[in-house]
Amino acid sequence: MSLAKRIIPCLDVDNGRVVKGVQFVNIRDAGNPVEVAKRYDEQGADEITFLDITATAHDRNTTVQMVEEVASQVFIPLTVGGGIRTVEDIRTMLNAGADKVAINSAAIFNPAFVQEACDTFGSQCIVVAIDAKKVSTEGEPNRWEIFTHGGRKETGIDAIEWAQKMESLGAGEILLTSMDRDGTKSGFDLKLTRAISDAINIPVIASGGVGELDHLCQGITEGHAEAVLAASIFHFGQHTVQEAKEAMQAKGIEVRL
Amino acid sequence: MNQKLVAVVDYGMGNLRSVAKAAEHVAPTNTRIIVTHNPEEIESADAIIFPGQGAAKACMNALFETGMIHPIQKSAQEKPFLGICMGLQVLMSHSTENEGVACLDIIKGDVKQFELNAHPSLKVPHMGWNQIQQTQEHPLWHNIPQNSRFYFVHSYYVQPKEQSIIAGTTTHGITFPTVLSHKNLFAIQAHPEKSADHGLQLFQNFLQWNG
Numbered sequence: 342m343s344l345a346k347r348i349i350p351c352l353d354v355d356n357g358r359v360v361k362g363v364q365f366v367n368i369r370d371a372g373n374p375v376e377v378a379k380r381y382d383e384q385g386a387d388e389i390t391f392l393d394i395t396a397t398a399h400d401r402n403t404t405v406q407m408v409e410e411v412a413s414q415v416f417i418p419l420t421v422g423g424g425i426r427t428v429e430d431i432r433t434m435l436n437a438g439a440d441k442v443a444i445n446s447a448a449i450f451n452p453a454f455v456q457e458a459c460d461t462f463g464s465q466c467i468v469v470a471i472d473a474k475k476v477s478t479e480g481e482p483n484r485w486e487i488f489t490h491g492g493r494k495e496t497g498i499d500a501i502e503w504a505q506k507m508e509s510l511g512a513g514e515i516l517l518t519s520m521d522r523d524g525t526k527s528g529f530d531l532k533l534t535r536a537i538s539d540a541i542n543i544p545v546i547a548s549g550g551v552g553e554l555d556h557l558c559q560g561i562t563e564g565h566a567e568a569v570l571a572a573s574i575f576h577f578g579q580h581t582v583q584e585a586k587e588a589m590q591a592k593g594i595e596v597r598l
Numbered sequence: 599m600n601q602k603l604v605a606v607v608d609y610g611m612g613n614l615r616s617v618a619k620a621a622e623h624v625a626p627t628n629t630r631i632i633v634t635h636n637p638e639e640i641e642s643a644d645a646i647i648f649p650g651q652g653a654a655k656a657c658m659n660a661l662f663e664t665g666m667i668h669p670i671q672k673s674a675q676e677k678p679f680l681g682i683c684m685g686l687q688v689l690m691s692h693s694t695e696n697e698g699v700a701c702l703d704i705i706k707g708d709v710k711q712f713e714l715n716a717h718p719s720l721k722v723p724h725m726g727w728n729q730i731q732q733t734q735e736h737p738l739w740h741n742i743p744q745n746s747r748f749y750f751v752h753s754y755y756v757q758p759k760e761q762s763i764i765a766g767t768t769t770h771g772i773t774f775p776t777v778l779s780h781k782n783l784f785a786i787q788a789h790p791e792k793s794a795d796h797g798l799q800l801f802q803n804f805l806q807w808n809g
Binding site: 343344345346347382387412413416417418436437438440462463464465466513514542543544565567568597 | 615616619620623651652653719720721722723724725726727728729747749750751752753769770789791792793794797798
């Protein structure tokens with residue numbers, strides 16, 4: 342008897358539709374967010390994350406409406422990320438029915454915002470999203486840095502130190518994406534995931550690179566993550582969440598079935 | 599048939615909408631769910647849902663500012679009352695959160711922080727789906743199997759003085775009380791509004807319960 346490791350399908354949303362790109366290009370349409378969220382709920386998803394990838398004012402309203410609609414039909418935790426920059430943005434999403442928000446670039450431009458958000462709403466609803474890329478070359482000790490703008494812009498910030506700083510500011514959880522692996526289907530960056538998970542006490546959600554069920558298991562057993570996030574293996578019918586959980590259980594991982 | 603009025607207590611903390619939505623999803627047709635911070639509506643309601651998130655001190659301050667302390671204490675003595683998460687913790691006498699906070703003292707006992715030094719691989723907050731072992735029979739457990747998983751997010755847990763009121767326990771490094779029940783009062787550390795079918799069943803059971 343203990344806490345189950347979580348599987349979190351991720352829906353990238355663009356103007357009210359679920360999309361999925363390979364390293365943020367070649368975006369493919371993957372359906373109506375409410376329908377997709379309901380399908381994952383029925384398959385036993387432990388949570389659902391929405392990432393709003395375009396954030397014009399008009400699209401934001403579409404996202405808020407979508408969150409409202411999903412929250413009245415799906416009774417598992419919902420996280421919304423993308424363009425969360427102010428306390429008011431967070432309040433809007435929580436009022437629409439989100440349980441958590443993911444803060445990404447706003448944390449980098451203004452770390453005090455993370456603390457303000459946690460003080461206002463509680464750590465339980467503040468997820469800090471970290472996009473990390475390996476910067477060390479072969480033969481050097483591993484080192485990862487934070488990148489912004491979908492992995493195109495470097496910040497020079499060390500990923501492990503950043504995760505520790507976010508924990509100290511009150512973040513309740515870290516959503517860790519390897520920008521080297523995102524969209525490649527070659528598996529998580531397990532060394533990165535493990536380095537961060539072992540360095541902090543709050544839960545880490547591993548993200549970026551899942552192409553088969555075994556990758557999800559590795560994120561837990563080798564990456565020491567508390568939760569694993571994936572998109573395309575679920576969106577296009579390659580696997581159900583149920584199959585993913587059965588695969589994890591077969592590896593001795595505790596799951597909610 | 600008379601209408602039953604169920605008040606979800608709104609003191610500006612936490613995600614009340616999901617609690618109200620989940621209750622509405624399973625409410626019988628004669629039951630009306632309202633979200634309110636009006637002490638009179640709390641007093642006139644037939645049943646109370648008391649949710650909560652965030653920190654104990656902010657929660658107690660908000661209850662004080664909205665004039666809700668007395669109506670909550672009164673309701674907890676006399677009508678079906680469901681506390682959720684922080685709505686369980688502030689029922690206790692005292693919390694060690696925020697360097698010590700006096701709470702509602704409806705249930706004797708304390709709220710303590712997880713100390714899991716002996717379990718370095720376990721994370722705090724205790725976040726995710728964990729099992730509740732039902733340690734007593736209760737109408738609110740109707741159709742919810744033993745050891746069902748519920749969704750939790752918290753860093754503190756309750757320690758009631760009276761062990762006989764513990765209706766459920768959960769294990770995360772240590773085994774701790776996650777459900778307390780006494781007469782008309784039932785309070786749970788997990789979030790039934792986010793616990794899929796078992797959570798909805800718990801709301802359904804509560805809405806049919808006469809305390």
